Amino acid sequence: GDVLPRPEQTRVMVVANQKGGVGKTTTTVNLAASLALHGARVLVIDLDPQGNASTALGVDHHAEVPSVYDVLVDSKPLSDVVQPVPDVEGLFCAPATIDLAGAEIELVSLVARESRLQRAIQAYEQPLDYILIDCPPSLGLLTVNALVAGAEVLIPIQCEYYALEGLGQLLRNVELVRGHLNPKLHVSTILLTMYDGRTRLASQVADEVRSHFGNEVLRTSIPRSVRISEAPSYGQTVLTYDPGSSGSLSYLEAAREIALRGVGVNYEGHNAHTMG
Numbered sequence: 612g613d614v615l616p617r618p619e620q621t622r623v624m625v626v627a628n629q630k631g632g633v634g635k636t637t638t639t640v641n642l643a644a645s646l647a648l649h650g651a652r653v654l655v656i657d658l659d660p661q662g663n664a665s666t667a668l669g670v671d672h673h674a675e676v677p678s679v680y681d682v683l684v685d686s687k688p689l690s691d692v693v694q695p696v697p698d699v700e701g702l703f704c705a706p707a708t709i710d711l712a713g714a715e716i717e718l719v720s721l722v723a724r725e726s727r728l729q730r731a732i733q734a735y736e737q738p739l740d741y742i743l744i745d746c747p748p749s750l751g752l753l754t755v756n757a758l759v760a761g762a763e764v765l766i767p768i769q770c771e772y773y774a775l776e777g778l779g780q781l782l783r784n785v786e787l788v789r790g791h792l793n794p795k796l797h798v799s800t801i802l803l804t805m806y807d808g809r810t811r812l813a814s815q816v817a818d819e820v821r822s823h824f825g826n827e828v829l830r831t832s833i834p835r836s837v838r839i840s841e842a843p844s845y846g847q848t849v850l851t852y853d854p855g856s857s858g859s860l861s862y863l864e865a866a867r868e869i870a871l872r873g874v875g876v877n878y879e880g881h882n883a884h885t886m887g
């Protein structure tokens with residue numbers, strides 16, 4: 612990708628939607644890789660005990676590996692767990708291991724249980740342009756830690772029938788966290804995923820999401836693409852697995868749009884991957 616303007620400060624983006632299977636992890640890893648290919652330094656924090664983001668980035672996350680669990684529960688410095696992502700310069704990952712499933716309960720009795728990730732990020736000294744946090748499909752303490760640590764929420768929405776259902780709960784949680792713990796928090800970005808332009812349903816859902824959210828919705832949508840779904844089983848993002856594919860180009864374009872918005876530059880749109 613071509614080089615894009617970098618943010619003045621690290622942008623911490625929380626990729627959240629309590630529905631599973633809407634494209635959170637796919638969006639986190641592919642956007643992160645796209646931003647890195649555009650010249651940014653990017654850290655992915657895998658907050659889902661499933662560790663799908665770690666797998667997709669080809670980062671070791673078997674049970675013994677130092678991970679986000681140690682950061683949250685044992686106050687290990689983030690720098691002790693961050694690994695470089697193979698084959699993508701400027702991209703890093705703090706992996707999730709399966710013990711993170713227990714952290715949801717263990718955190719309850721710890722001091723500053725909602726702000727442990729925020730503290731770890733604040734203490735991290737390596738320069739970064741973006742931190743993308745991949746959340747689990749729930750609104751428990753792990754997701755709350757992400758919402759306290761970030762300023763921006765990025766909601767991937769799958770273009771299907773019940774797309775907006777359940778989002779109210781996420782938006783209320785964002786309001787709660789903003790009111791009590793993190794006044795900077797806001798929904799900055801909505802990304803339509805698994806868009807199938809041939810179906811009327813997809814375009815109806817897209818229209819509905821755009822009329823509901825307006826400017827937060829990126830003009831770029833991510834098409835449904837077999838290449839996108841194949842890439843993780845090779846421990847790769849679609850950006851290295853199939854750089855010329857429509858999925859790859861659409862994530863590069865979404866990254867461009869996010870980067871330009873961040874520095875207040877008007878995004879003009881680009882090509883067929885942009886749905887107006």
Ligand code: ADP
Pocket residue numbers: 630631632633634635636637638663748804805806833834835836837839840841858
């Ligand atoms: P979540 O993290 O929200 O649970 P995932 O990112 O894991 O969702 O995506 C759910 C499934 O959909 C995965 O199997 C993934 O490979 C697939 N998928 C995600 N985005 C696309 C896409 N644009 N085209 C095709 N398959 C996709």
Ligand code: MG
Pocket residue numbers: 635636637659663746
């Ligand atoms: Mg996921």
